[in-house]
Amino acid sequence: xxxxxxxxxxxxxxxxxxxxxxxxxxxxxxxxxxxxxxxxxxxxxxxxxxxxxxxxxxxxxxxxxxxxxxxxxxxxxxxxxxxxxxxxxxxxxxxxxxxxxxxxxxxxxxxxxxxxxxxxxxxxxxxxxxxxxxxxxxxxxxxxxxxxxxxxxxxxxxxxxxxxxxxxxxxxxxxxxxxxxxxxxxxxxxxxxxxxxxxxxxxxxxxxxxxxxxxxxxxxxxxxxxxxxxxxxxxxxxxxxxxxxxxxxxxxxxxxxxxxxxxxxxxxxxxxxxxxxxxxxxxxxxxxxxxxxxxxxxxxxxxxxxxxxxxxxxxxxxxxxxxxxxxxxxxxxxxxxxxxxxxxxxxxxxxxxxx
Amino acid sequence: xxxxxxxxxxxxxxxxxxxxxxxxxxxxxxxxxxxxxxxxxxxxxxxxxxxxxxxxxxxxxxxxxxxxxxxxxxxxxxxxxxxxxxxxxxxxxxxxxxxxxxxxxxxxxxxxxxxxxxxxxxxxxxxxxxxxxxxxxxxxxxxxxxxxxxxxxxxxxxxxxxxxxxxxxxxxxxxxxxxxxxxxxxxxxxxxxxxxxxxxxxxxxxxxxxxxxxxxxxxxxxxxxxxxxxxxxxxxxxxxx
Numbered sequence: 001x002x003x004x005x006x007x008x009x010x011x012x013x014x015x016x017x018x019x020x021x022x023x024x025x026x027x028x029x030x031x032x033x034x035x036x037x038x039x040x041x042x043x044x045x046x047x048x049x050x051x052x053x054x055x056x057x058x059x060x061x062x063x064x065x066x067x068x069x070x071x072x073x074x075x076x077x078x079x080x081x082x083x084x085x086x087x088x089x090x091x092x093x094x095x096x097x098x099x100x101x102x103x104x105x106x107x108x109x110x111x112x113x114x115x116x117x118x119x120x121x122x123x124x125x126x127x128x129x130x131x132x133x134x135x136x137x138x139x140x141x142x143x144x145x146x147x148x149x150x151x152x153x154x155x156x157x158x159x160x161x162x163x164x165x166x167x168x169x170x171x172x173x174x175x176x177x178x179x180x181x182x183x184x185x186x187x188x189x190x191x192x193x194x195x196x197x198x199x200x201x202x203x204x205x206x207x208x209x210x211x212x213x214x215x216x217x218x219x220x221x222x223x224x225x226x227x228x229x230x231x232x233x234x235x236x237x238x239x240x241x242x243x244x245x246x247x248x249x250x251x252x253x254x255x256x257x258x259x260x261x262x263x264x265x266x267x268x269x270x271x272x273x274x275x276x277x278x279x280x281x282x283x284x285x286x287x288x289x290x291x292x293x294x295x296x297x298x299x300x301x302x303x304x305x306x307x308x309x310x311x312x313x314x315x316x317x318x319x320x321x322x323x324x325x326x327x328x329x330x331x332x333x334x335x336x337x338x339x340x341x342x343x344x345x346x347x348x349x350x351x352x353x354x355x
Numbered sequence: 356x357x358x359x360x361x362x363x364x365x366x367x368x369x370x371x372x373x374x375x376x377x378x379x380x381x382x383x384x385x386x387x388x389x390x391x392x393x394x395x396x397x398x399x400x401x402x403x404x405x406x407x408x409x410x411x412x413x414x415x416x417x418x419x420x421x422x423x424x425x426x427x428x429x430x431x432x433x434x435x436x437x438x439x440x441x442x443x444x445x446x447x448x449x450x451x452x453x454x455x456x457x458x459x460x461x462x463x464x465x466x467x468x469x470x471x472x473x474x475x476x477x478x479x480x481x482x483x484x485x486x487x488x489x490x491x492x493x494x495x496x497x498x499x500x501x502x503x504x505x506x507x508x509x510x511x512x513x514x515x516x517x518x519x520x521x522x523x524x525x526x527x528x529x530x531x532x533x534x535x536x537x538x539x540x541x542x543x544x545x546x547x548x549x550x551x552x553x554x555x556x557x558x559x560x561x562x563x564x565x566x567x568x569x570x571x572x573x574x575x576x577x578x579x580x581x582x583x584x585x586x587x588x589x590x591x592x593x594x595x596x
Contacts, residue, residue, distance in 0.1 A: 209461050216444050216455050223442035226404055227506065228430030228459035 004203050007286055008196065015192045018042060023185050036300055037293075043184060043256060045293045046191035050198045050249035052276050052288040054242030057202055059274070060282030061211065062238045063218030064126060065134040068141025069273045072114050072243040074265025076250025078148060079110035081168040081260045082161050089159065100175040107251040111244040118243030119236060126235040129221070141270045148262045167261025174255050184256075191252055195289070198245055202285045214238060215283075279329060281336020290337055298325055356415075357382045357545055358403070358434070358514050363412030363422075365395075365402045372398040374569040375412070380514060385536070385546045387560035387577060389553040389590055395569040396549040397439050400516045403547075404436035405429040417513065430459045435512030439519050441503040445492025449483055452491050452502055456509025469509070476505040479535060497528035501535070514545045521552045533559050553590035557581045565590070 022029040022039050030038040055069050083090070083106050087097035096102055125136040147153070151162045162168065173182040174190070181187050205211050216224040217231050224231050254260050263269075272295065280291025302318040310317060333340025358380040365373040373395050380386045388396050401407040403414060405426035413422045421429055435456075444452050453476055457469045477484035480501040486494060491502055500520050507515050517536070521529040533555055540546060550556035557563055557577045565573035565586060573580065580586050 209458070212447070212451060212455055213458060215447055215451075216458075219444035219446050220442045222406070222438055223444060225406060225426045226430070226436040226438055226442075227455055227510065228427040229455075230425065230427045 004207075004286075008200060008203075011199070011289070012196060015189070015196070019185060019188050022188075036297060036304065039184060039188070041296055041300070043188050043191050045289060045296060046188070046195040047249045047253050047256065048273070048276065048292045049195040049289045050252070051246045051273055052280065052292055053195075053198045053202045053285060054245030055273055055277045056280075056282065056285055056288055057205065057214070058238050058242040059277060060284070061206060061218060062214045062235060064235055064239065065130070066137045066239075066242070067134050067267070067270050067274065068137035068139070068144070069242065069246055070265045070267075070269035071141040071144035072118065072246030073250040073253070073269070073273075074144060074148060074260075074262075075114045075117065075243075076107075076110045076247030077254040077260045077265065078162060078168070078250070079113060079247070080106050080251040080254040081171050084172055084254075085168050085170045086161060089161075100177055103172065103174055103251075103255065107248060110251050111247045114247035115240045115244040118240045122236045122239040122243075126232070126239060138267065138270075141265075141267055145262050145266045148265065163261075165262060167259060169259040171254050171258045171260070173258070187256060191256070194248065194252060198248075199285055199288070206285060210234075275326065279336060281338045281340075284336055284338050287336045287338045294337060298322065356380070357417060358547070359415040360399075360403070361413045361415065363402060363409040363414065365398055365407055365409050367398075372569055373402065373409070376566075376569070376571055377412075378564050378571060378574070380545060380547050382513075383540070383543060383545055384562060385540050385548055385560045387553075387556040387563040388547065388549045388566060389551070389556055389563060389586075390566035391590075392551070393568075394566040396566055397518055398569075399566070400436060400438075400518050400547070400549055403429075404434060404516060406436075427459065430510055430512075433511075433513035434516065435507040435510040435514070436516040437503045437507040437518060437520070440522060441496075441499045443491040443494070443499050443502050443506070445490065447491060448488050449491055449494070449502055450487045452506050453483075453509050456506035457511075459510060472509055472511070476508055479508075479538060480505055496524050497532065500524065500532060504535070504539075508539070508544070512544075514547060515539070517546060517548045519549055519551060521550060521555065529555060553586070554581075557586075 018029055021032065028039060029042065051069060051073050055066060058064050058066055080103060083092070084097070084103050121140060125133060125140070128136055148162045149165055151160060151164055154161065156164065173180055174187070175181060181190055213224065213229045213234055216227065216229055217234060221231055276291040276295045277288065278291070279294050280287025280289070299322065302321050306313045306317050306321065329337070356379045360376060360378050362375045362377050363373060364371060364375055376395070376399060378386070388399065390396050398407065402409050405421075405424055405428070409422055413420055415421070416432055416434060419432070421432055424432065444455065447455070450473070453473045454469065457464070457472065460469065477487070482498055483501055483505060486498065491499065494502060504517065504520065507517075520532055520536070524532065529552065536546065536548070537559060548556055548560060557580055560577040562575065563577045563580050564571050565580065573583065573586065581591075
């Protein structure tokens with residue numbers, strides 16, 4: 001059987017098990033991990049996996065840097081937040097705004113708008129290469145967060161949309177008819193359903209003719225052009241797709257957190273997304289959930305255990321330790337944990353066979 | 356006439372790289388384009404394959420004008436460009452490189468026909484078959500050049516544009532490479548060959564053009580140019596009597 005199919009089945013089984021354990025066992029899922037990975041964290045991992053899968057396609061496979069991916073994540077989140085929690089201010093009739101299907105409708109609408117936005121900015125900036133593209137996407141990310149913080153430049157007295165630095169509270173939960181996708185044990189399955197679908201989509205792209213074209217662009221722009229790959233169109237399409245995946249994850253985040261605020265989508269967030277992609281392996285769709293989980297776990301471990309190792313260690317110790325771990329990972333597993341683990345196995349096996 | 360270039364001029368910004376260049380390639384020929392560094396040889400190939408745009412003049416291929424066609428459209432029309440410095444996809448396997456060469460035919464011809472063509476490339480370059488699962492970046496220079504040509508052939512072009520296939524290769528390897536290009540011609544492949552190694556190119560080619568600072572300064576049968584005293588002096592290391 002195909003390795004990817006086995007992976008999908010294993011991941012699905014793991015998700016079903018996690019949800020089942022959380023629902024049926026009184027001590028909950030986090031007890032299995034010694035309290036390191038909470039059930040909430042599992043939901044976050046699912047949401048961010050969607051963003052990182054998109055980033056994988058863009059950066060890992062196509063070789064186009066993006067240091068502003070959190071902006072698309074934020075656009076989806078704010079789109080859902082504004083049109084649900086601020087529906088009254090916008091004059092959307094209550095019969096629509098309170099209908100169960102309204103937030104569901106906003107998710108694809110937000111993806112479409114974010115995709116359109118990515119298309120419009122992508123056309124000019126994807127002509128840039130390497131560091132210049134990184135700089136341009138960095139700027140894009142910063143501008144979008146400023147727009148959130150400054151209420152799109154509209155005076156808050158006239159029309160408060162984004163809530164400035166405070167963000168938007170009171171975002172409703174998703175419902176299907178009268179069935180609310182909450183508590184979190186219900187929402188968990190929606191999030192991971194979307195995450196698994198995005199992994200399947202990405203695997204299908206990567207292993208197709210289009211996937212080969214993307215890797216060709218990564219390897220040599222010029223050679224891709226001479227074999228007849230329209231590099232400009234492919235770069236734009238992947239950029240748009242990754243932005244739409246970011247938007248989807250953003251909407252899911254907004255209905256999970258029930259509130260959004262600018263720092264979640266700023267430059268640091270974009271950087272963390274790139275680190276997650278790199279940790280899992282840039283050219284590895286499967287790396288995405290592992291990279292996201294690893295970063296969240298390392299951070300949580302440091303937060304929970306650091307002060308036990310060093311008496312009186314504060315937050316600055318965490319940052320230093322985090323940096324060190326990152327450096328070590330990049331030295332010993334430059335292609336991400338998945339490929340690092342695989343090469344470790346192949347290195348250990350022949351040694352075992354010899355002895 | 357399969358490929359006809361009608362007094363084209365190409366610019367990099369304000370700098371004119373090609374000045375009123377005309378040439379043609381007939382079906383089944385190997386036409387060589389020789390000249391010094393910076394004469395405009397690569398610019399000419401890039402203009403033909405649509406990587407650059409000619410500002411003046413026109414390019415006719417198979418009776419149709421392709422001057423404004425996209426690079427992808429030109430590949431579809433039947434021109435395949437093997438760029439300078441090979442530019443193989445070094446993080447992909449030899450096999451995937453060849454498969455990508457057929458990128459524009461994939462939907463039209465289907466997997467079966469393409470796999471058959473890959474076998475044909477392996478017959479032409481047996482070394483590639485031994486290394487089919489290897490990353491292209493790990494091949495030697497000569498093997499990478501074979502792969503680049505093989506990838507070009509995979510598009511089933513009516514004209515193959517070869518840019519400096521001998522670049523940076525040992526003389527012995529150049530010799531066998533040129534034998535392979537000759538074998539390509541035997542199979543009916545039309546080739547436009549750009550070379551700094553003028554002697555090797557002129558020995559192989561049917562006709563040739565000499566390019567100097569963006570202009571065609573000489574043209575004729577390759578045999579005649581090989582004997583031409585000006586060509587000998589400038590490109591073949593001969594003495595002017």
